[in-house]
Amino acid sequence: MEKQIKVVIGHRLGKGQKVAKGIEDAGGVVVVIPGMAADMKLGDVMHQEQADIGLSFCGSGGAGAVTAGTKYGYKQESHLRSVDAGIAALRRGARVLGFGFLDTEELGSRIVNEFRKLQSEGKA
Amino acid sequence: MYKVTHQDIIRFLRQLDVEERNTPALASRLLPVYHAGDEAGWQMDEMALLALTSHMVALVQRLDSREVIEPIEEEHLAQIAPWAQDMAQQMLTPLFSAAGLPVDRSEVGLVALHLAAAAERINAESTAVGY
Numbered sequence: 001m002e003k004q005i006k007v008v009i010g011h012r013l014g015k016g017q018k019v020a021k022g023i024e025d026a027g028g029v030v031v032v033i034p035g036m037a038a039d040m041k042l043g044d045v046m047h048q049e050q051a052d053i054g055l056s057f058c059g060s061g062g063a064g065a066v067t068a069g070t071k072y073g074y075k076q077e078s079h080l081r082s083v084d085a086g087i088a089a090l091r092r093g094a095r096v097l098g099f100g101f102l103d104t105e106e107l108g109s110r111i112v113n114e115f116r117k118l119q120s121e122g123k124a
Numbered sequence: 125m126y127k128v129t130h131q132d133i134i135r136f137l138r139q140l141d142v143e144e145r146n147t148p149a150l151a152s153r154l155l156p157v158y159h160a161g162d163e164a165g166w167q168m169d170e171m172a173l174l175a176l177t178s179h180m181v182a183l184v185q186r187l188d189s190r191e192v193i194e195p196i197e198e199e200h201l202a203q204i205a206p207w208a209q210d211m212a213q214q215m216l217t218p219l220f221s222a223a224g225l226p227v228d229r230s231e232v233g234l235v236a237l238h239l240a241a242a243a244e245r246i247n248a249e250s251t252a253v254g255y
């Protein structure tokens with residue numbers, strides 16, 4: 001049975017539920033870190049959950065993504081301002097993506113679908 | 125307490141891959157912000173400062189481009205520790221004034237969350253090792 005793609009969401013204001021729905025609709029597994037400043041815990045939870053991808057949301061998403069990358073060595077890109085920018089970062093090998101406040105189902109589903117495609121190409 | 129220097133901020137900016145030609149000027153803009161936090165008694169370590177610097181780089185870009193952040197709802201602002209909001213307000217007021225802009229309450233809230241999260245983590249780590 002194919003291993004499900006696991007995504008952790010850390011949103012500065014404890015949100016991310018729409019992205020989570022998109023992830024689940026695309027067949028992924030999602031962990032939404034609860035509470036305020038959740039983006040700062042992204043790396044810890046990703047590591048704990050052995051997640052495939054982490055999504056950080058804040059003014060630029062940078063803080064959560066940078067912390068995750070610094071502490072655990074995840075390849076990260078931040079200051080992403082659109083879904084397309086996130087997909088491009090994923091294709092470049094980033095596994096922690098930092099966005100502004102972009103809580104949409106489209107982001108969640110496209111991230112999972114793109115990662116699944118990368119896996120089938122042997123690139124993830 | 126962590127007394128941040130101009131060189132520290134440049135080091136953080138380099139870690140964040142900020143263009144080298146911009147780092148000295150940006151560090152000069154951020155130094156008074158960080159000194160205000162230090163004087164107000166913030167609890168920060170290297171990791172927290174790196175994260176805060178990442179946030180501040182984006183904040184300064186927003187100030188310069190006059191981009192206004194999506195407002196944070198009152199119910200969320202109410203959850204942020206008042207001490208952190210006061211400290212963030214002190215830290216950011218000169219930066220907004222220099223830009224000729226009124227202080228944005230949501231921007232204060234986002235920085236306050238950095239301060240509160242850092243203090244919580246550092247306190248928890250101190251407790252865990254039995255200090």
